[in-house]
Amino acid sequence: MGFTRAELESFRDATIPPLVEPGVRLLFVGINPGLWTAATGTPFARPGNRFWPALVTAGILPRLPRYAEPLSPDDRRMIFDAGVGVDNLVARATVRADELSRDELRAGATALAGRVAAWRPRAVAVVGLTAYRQGFGRPRAVAGRQDDDIAGVATWVLPNPSGLNAHDTVESFARAYAGPARAAGVIG
Numbered sequence: 692m693g694f695t696r697a698e699l700e701s702f703r704d705a706t707i708p709p710l711v712e713p714g715v716r717l718l719f720v721g722i723n724p725g726l727w728t729a730a731t732g733t734p735f736a737r738p739g740n741r742f743w744p745a746l747v748t749a750g751i752l753p754r755l756p757r758y759a760e761p762l763s764p765d766d767r768r769m770i771f772d773a774g775v776g777v778d779n780l781v782a783r784a785t786v787r788a789d790e791l792s793r794d795e796l797r798a799g800a801t802a803l804a805g806r807v808a809a810w811r812p813r814a815v816a817v818v819g820l821t822a823y824r825q826g827f828g829r830p831r832a833v834a835g836r837q838d839d840d841i842a843g844v845a846t847w848v849l850p851n852p853s854g855l856n857a858h859d860t861v862e863s864f865a866r867a868y869a870g871p872a873r874a875a876g877v878i879g
Contacts (some may be wrong), residue, residue: 694730699789701866702729702784709778710767711810716774718812718844719868720803721820722781722788729784732763734777735852742818742852745864750878751775756758773835775824778806780817780826793825799868800826808842811860812876816868819851823833847871 706804710733726733727737734838735742738759746752752773770776780799781791805828807815813820817823824832829839837846849867850859872878 694727699730700724702726703783703786706735706782707730707779707784709776709806710762710770711776711778712771714774715771715776715809715810716813717816718776718778718807718810719738720815720817721777721779723779723791723799724782724783724784727759731759731761733758733843734779737761740852741859741861741864743800743846744861745868746775747854748861748865749869749872751868751872762830774810774813774875776810778803780819780822782820782827787803788819788822788851791822796826797828798820800828804842807844812844812875814871815844816871817846823848824835834867840876 703726709719709730721734725737728734736758743755743758747755752775753771754763754769756769780803781795783795785791818834820834824830832848834848834850837848840846845871850864852864869878
């Protein structure tokens with residue numbers, strides 16, 4: 692599945708719902724959907740994004756979903772059966788996360804805290820340090836387990852799998868993502 696630039700641009704400002712089912716144990720939180728994600732309805736959908744391969748490498752998922760297109764019912768079931776959910780700080784699709792305002796990130800953090808309180812996962816993993824700092828008003832936050840939980844749920848801030856983080860690899864993402872997965876009981 693491929694899209695022209697114009698087709699992708701038509702999804703600017705579109706929103707996608709969270710990929711969450713009751714009983715979620717590990718909630719990954721992206722910054723906001725990219726245009727490819729908005730076009731497919733699949734989180735971290737852009738071909739070459741390292742999120743899904745990192746989940747497989749970490750042992751969080753048993754196999755790679757077909758993520759550059761709408762998720763099949765079997766792929767959705769596999770993700771939910773693993774206890775994994777995916778949400779975003781901001782639901783509005785953009786080309787780059789730096790198109791979001793600080794106010795959008797703050798409002799998104801407040802709304803996310805409400806969803807986390809309702810869903811009660813065992814761990815939250817926010818993938819995007821700068822967005823976390825701005826959204827939650829924690830300018831000195833560093834990557835890793837946070838002292839401040841979200842809605843009483845253990846929270847990690849981890850590297851974003853975007854191609855903009857070129858120095859990270861699938862393996863380094865997998866190592867980082869394994870910490871909250873262990874805490875959530877998703878992996879041993």
